[in-house]
Amino acid sequence: MKFLDVIVVFAMAVSVIDGQSDDEAWNEYKKEHGKNYWFYIDGGLRDRMRKRIFLYRNAEIKRHNSGKFSTYTQAHNYFSDMRPSEWQRYLGANPTKIPSNIFSEETNTIDTQRRQSLPENLDYRNDPCMPEVKNQAACGSCWAFAATNPLEFAHCKKSNAPVILSEKQLVDCDRVNAGCNGGWYTDAWDYIEKAGGSAQTSLYARYNARRGICRFRKRMIGAKVSSFSYVKANDVVAMQEAMQTYGPLAVAMTVVNSFASYGSGIYDDAACDNREVNHAVVLVGWDTVDGVDYWIGRNSWGPKWGENGYFRIKRGVNKCKIENYAAYVVPV
Template sequence: MKLFFVLAAFAMAVSVVNGYSDDDAWKDYKKKHKLDYNIEDDGGKRDGLRKKIFLNNREKINKHNSHTKSYLRKLNQFAAMGTWEKKRYLGVNPSKAPKANFLKSIPVNLQSRQLPSSLDYRFDPCMPEIKDQGYCGSCWAFTTITPLEFSQCKLTDSPVVLSEQHLVDCDNTNGGCNGGWYTSAWDYLQSNSGAVKETLYPYNAKEAVCKFKTSMTGAQVASYDYVQSNNATAMQVALMEYGPLATALTVIESFFAYGAGVYDDLECDGQSVNHAVVIVGWGNQNGVDYWVGRNSWGTTWGTNGYFLIQRGVNKCGIENYPAYVAAAA
């Protein structure tokens, strides 16, 4: 990992030596992400504003990566966005979160089993491809669907892709692109004929009129529940027993630029959660325990859409609200 950071710093130094200017970096970034900020009669003001945001983020990323850190930041689709825009890529409604006393009262069944040193569902045949929620606060819907897809596949031994758009349009207990909560969505699915096949209800990152029909159903929710809060061992057991876990965490500016390594920013601790993700495994890197997290920001974010984050310390509140779901046979 140290070599990785050294090489990254070396690459940045070479780019400066070879005369790679800020203008070059901005042009290459726009080309890579297919961005065009030019507006007629604007005089380049909008492009200039975006360039300023980009260069500021680029400077922060380079500064972070020039020191030995546990995680690497990178330029991605968020590098030219303002804070107001990034908020649209979150979407957890913390008012729906259960109370701490309730979470502490949940029984813990550790079954005296030997836990492996690592577990990683990223490459399991039942793990669907990474998806992208786009400019819609629907992370809660993606976090609802992924564990159900995995559970359904394990029952039938056949991969299934389910619809998040169905929840965005039809689940009135949640707020569509304005946020929601995964256990509320599981309750909705359990009470309303189940989840829909993606091919019959494709995602478009916008709220629309509900088009659900019972003939679209591709999976049913048999049961769901929370895992005891702030209990990493209980979460590991639940991961082995049920598969990927839904959870919430606090996203701050640095997380948007996450690239690789074990995320450990102190600034996210002790704040209200604002984003939903899925935990798909655990491990240890250079003596640091971590969770493997799955995001819904596409494959260009993080490490092919995934991230590592400190385990056992409730980093960014990620161990506050873990929950599992089981598909109906």
């Protein structure tokens, strides 16, 4: 009740949104995202509750975007009328799966010669081997999406044959990981290697954000794993070298409330620092703008979130622990 009480207070303080009334803004939001909460039996109670959350989120977005010092903006998206406990179902990296002794060594100095040998930028977003952004929906299967995308890309580069692989196979069949209750991308690659391969989505089953019966058969295989490895923790140049050599990297990061409302720009919220990771994403490039170094990340929340499904985040400062657990996969 305390959370809803706070929402009511902020909602009452917002009467007009960008020239629209509250009702107009709320109805437009629902139309854009295909949401309908009106039920005659409850007299619109559910709709009013969701509206209050939306207006509270709108106040937060306006407050953030009116600031002068942030390098990113927030925007409304599918999460704007959800409680934190609801949108957090879209996470799913399980930190208990992190190997205990791999990341203890930090790199505080970067060899100048190695740095100078790298290109100033790299961007795989529009590469012919990069599939469209997918949506894990309300299932903690980000680990599966973070595992399949680097394998899709690397397989395509090696065979010159684009492939769309099945996250549902991992959700259904990988018993080391826990389906919609979380997992870890290197464990997913280990499963794929031992199972004989990753199924093509078109041959396995349509992803439905639920764990079902494992239906994997060898005839479904679209790509195989030869090996996989971690990149040295907190070594930005090592991450760049690995990305150049092997393609996109699977990484884990810490997601906090502001990231759910990310709209564009270079994410820099200090609230995510020094907290446990809870989400798996893929790094697909890097660049610098106005003196700010950043990574280009690929999320699994659909193309309507962020920058067409992608995001940018500060590079070289281990923002949200995104430089701790980078890993790459090598296809057969």
